Amino acid sequence: MKKEYLESDTEGLSPEDADKIIEELQESWRETSKAMNRAIVLYLITAALFELLIGSKEDLRFSLAGLQFSNSTTLQRSLPAIAGYLYYDSVVQACRWIDCQDAFDHLWEKFRPSLGNIAVLMKPSSGVLSIGQRHLGESEKLGEAAQVVMAITFAIILPIAFCAQSSYLLIDKYGWLDPLSLxxxxLSIVFVLFGMLFGYVARRNE
Incomplete structure (x- = not known):
């Protein structure tokens, strides 16, 4: 379905206009890549920070991005929701990254077919998801298998595991009736479910 839209949108496009669109698309793609990598890194940091704080009995003080924090109960109870939102944002940005890649590949193959695999070198990094990304001379099947493993780990296993564990730890420490914990x-469950649903719908419409 996406290929049909791309073909329709680029119908009658001149090579000069295509070059301008490719340049603008690359800039948008780079910004999307930065946003996606930032969301993924912040998610991992938030999950690790929650595990550190929830199990600590000391009054820890730490700084993050120049801001000072202390190990307060409010912070402990808020981190799972923050992690859930960061997961959702990372999925949205990852789907947008793939959309940019598909549009770039289509334009490149249509208007610059003689350059072939050089397009691979022009793609921005997809961070941890770049493991398995095909480069010049690498096995395409091996790369696709690695990407499937990474996608399942980061998009399904890790968020579900953290969501379940953080819920258990909050209930175990603060009880079922604590409003902020609940x-x-x-929010953590909703963000994770919506993130997975968004990713599923986006990939289904390929």
């Missing part, structure tokens, strides 16, 4: 748990 709100954080619900």
């Amino acid at each position: 709100a954080s748990i619900i």
